[in-house]
Amino acid sequence: MAGKPSAWSEAEVAATVRSYLEMLRLEVSGEPYVKSQFRKALVPLLSNRSESAVEFKYQNVSAVLMKLGLRPIQGYQPARNYQQSLIPEVQRQLSLSPSLVELVLAEALQPPDATTTGPLDFAGAGTPVMIFPEHAGSPHAGIGRPDYAAIEARNRALGLAGELAVADLEYRRLMKAGKARLAGRIDHVSRTEGDGHGYDILSFEESGKEKLIEVKTTRSRAETPFFVSRNELKVSKDRADSxxxxRVFNFGHAPAWFPLIGSLDASCILEPNDFMALPRPA
Known part of the structure; x- marks a missing residue:
């Protein structure tokens, strides 16, 4: 019977993190790469590890990067249970590669490319599995690294593009339902009247009931925290029924979305910052 797998050595962890960060560098630089080639190149440097073990370790690194306030590469979902011992090694290698951190944060401020971004599908994704423990504080509190989510939140071009995508989704939804009159009444209020309403779009249910929509957009994964203003929280409480x-995520290559309906203090774990919001597990 096969014995329990041995613990990963410091050299193995270092090689895996180095491999992952090189993929991240290529991705944020817009250069093509093949994940399987990186896995195959890494295996000979490890102690009798399978490619599936490497994939899981890459998922661990994804989770650590998110905890450090950066974004992971596409395709390796952050592991919910990851080794805390990975954090120092990822931090160490990032400290030796300040240009990589700068590249990732610069990406957070880039305007989206409308020519390569498709429309949102009607079917939204399910609420993501939370990868950080409840009541653990902000995911990257005390780590001392830059905050991709906070920088991206200041990207007005990205925010506007996400709002336009959701407004278009709402228009197509109502037109498909034969509600052209309601579709024509959709109001992108953050553009027509400015911020301050606590929501971005006034749309409608097929019944004619108002639907107040606040849009939060990220290029990163669905699990990425987002920021909520006190006014948005107040309006979500006062108008919880509508x-x-x-949450629009993966914006720019495979845009998807999921809804959080009702008061935000019921649908999210709020950390005062204004508020950092993590969707509660379904």
Whole structure:
């Protein structure tokens, strides 16, 4: 019977983190790469590890990067249970590669490319599995690294592009339902009247009931935290029966979304910052 796998050595962890960060560098630089080639190149440097073991370790690194306030590469979902011992090694290698951190944070401020971004599908994704423990504080509190989510939140071009995508989704939804009159009444209020309403889009249910939509957009994964203002929280409480927060993620290559309906203090774990929001597990 096969014995329990041996613990990963410091050399193995270092090689895996180095491999992962090189993929991240290529991805944020817009250069093509093949994940399987990186896995195959890494295996000979390890102690009798399978490619599936490497994939899981890459998922661990994804989770650590998110905890450090950066974004992971596409395709390796952050592991919910990851080794805390990975954090120092990822931090060490990032400290030796300040240019990589700068590249990732610069990406957070880039305007989206409308020519390569498709429309949102009607079917939203399910609420993501939370990868950080409840009541653990902000995911990257005390780590001392830059905050991709906070920088991206200041990207007005990205925010506007996400709002336009959701407004288009709402228009197509109502037109498909034969509600052209309601579709024509959709109001992108953050553009027509400015911020301050606590939501971005006034849309409608097929019944004619108002649907207040706040949009939060990220290029990163669905699990990425987002920021909520005190006014948005207040409006979500006062208008809980019609309030929808739409989280748009993977924006720019495979855009998807999920809704959080009702008061935000019921649908999210709020950390005062204004508020950092993590969707509660379904």
């Amino acid at each position: 309030y929808h927060l739409v």
